[in-house]
Amino acid sequence: xxxxxxxxxxxxxxxxxxxxxxxxxxxxxxxxxxxxxxxxxxxxxxxxxxxxxxxxxxxxxxxxxxxxxxxxxxxxxxxxxxxxxxxxxxxxxxxxxxxxxxxxxxxxxxxxxxxxxxxxxxxxxxxxxxxxxxxxxxxxxxxxxxxxxxxxxxxxxxxxxxxxxxxxxxxxxxxxxxxxxxxxxxxxxxxxxxxxxxxxxxxxxxxxxxxxxxxxxxxxxxxxxxxxxxxxxxxxxxxxxxxxx
Numbered sequence: 001x002x003x004x005x006x007x008x009x010x011x012x013x014x015x016x017x018x019x020x021x022x023x024x025x026x027x028x029x030x031x032x033x034x035x036x037x038x039x040x041x042x043x044x045x046x047x048x049x050x051x052x053x054x055x056x057x058x059x060x061x062x063x064x065x066x067x068x069x070x071x072x073x074x075x076x077x078x079x080x081x082x083x084x085x086x087x088x089x090x091x092x093x094x095x096x097x098x099x100x101x102x103x104x105x106x107x108x109x110x111x112x113x114x115x116x117x118x119x120x121x122x123x124x125x126x127x128x129x130x131x132x133x134x135x136x137x138x139x140x141x142x143x144x145x146x147x148x149x150x151x152x153x154x155x156x157x158x159x160x161x162x163x164x165x166x167x168x169x170x171x172x173x174x175x176x177x178x179x180x181x182x183x184x185x186x187x188x189x190x191x192x193x194x195x196x197x198x199x200x201x202x203x204x205x206x207x208x209x210x211x212x213x214x215x216x217x218x219x220x221x222x223x224x225x226x227x228x229x230x231x232x233x234x235x236x237x238x239x240x241x242x243x244x245x
């Protein structure tokens with residue numbers, strides 16, 4: 001654990017030295033709140049609360065896909081990364097530190113969304129719902145962390161940036177993050193339950209409102225976690241084999 005904290009501190013220092021990394025992860029969810037939620041659903045308490053949950057999920061997805069997908073790929077291009085992978089401590093402390101740092105960045109990325117919701121909309125949650133929502137952020141980060149790791153360890157940095165962008169927007173739209181729980185177009189309603197974004201936002205809505213999550217969406221979220229964990233593990237082992245054998 002001490003080594004993991006050292007690695008987390010190192011990762012956070014790198015991020016702090018380039019503040020635009022934090023800004024980029026928080027910009028799109030905050031902009032969506034300002035331009036779409038506040039003008040159209042700001043006075044509707046229930047609608048604003050659901051929209052805030054969706055934008056928090058949007059922020060979680062953005063932070064993790066780009067932080068790991070692009071960040072890991074860029075690290076692999078640096079001489080320091082291959083060196084740390086030869087150290088006797090093994091990969092666990094380094095990976096744990098990266099995940100801890102990514103979780104901190106995730107919470108920072110969602111702060112503007114929460115502030116905008118509290119100040120500019122009628123969205124309201126109880127103290128218990130707020131704490132449950134905060135805990136749910138860590139849970140729904142898992143599939144997007146694994147997705148980012150799979151991209152980061154599979155591709156060079158230039159390709160990882162493109163692939164992360166290509167994956168990000170279809171997952172956001174297809175999962176129904178940009179529409180209300182029951183207001184999505186027919187195609188989105190048909191596709192959404194099978195995407196990890198839908199399961200994630202369903203859990204967020206369940207934590208912060210009286211919404212009952214769709215069982216198919218939650219089961220598929222679990223399936224995605226297993227599949228993405230397998231892909232990320234395979235990508236890591238393949239990259240290690242190419243570099244050190």
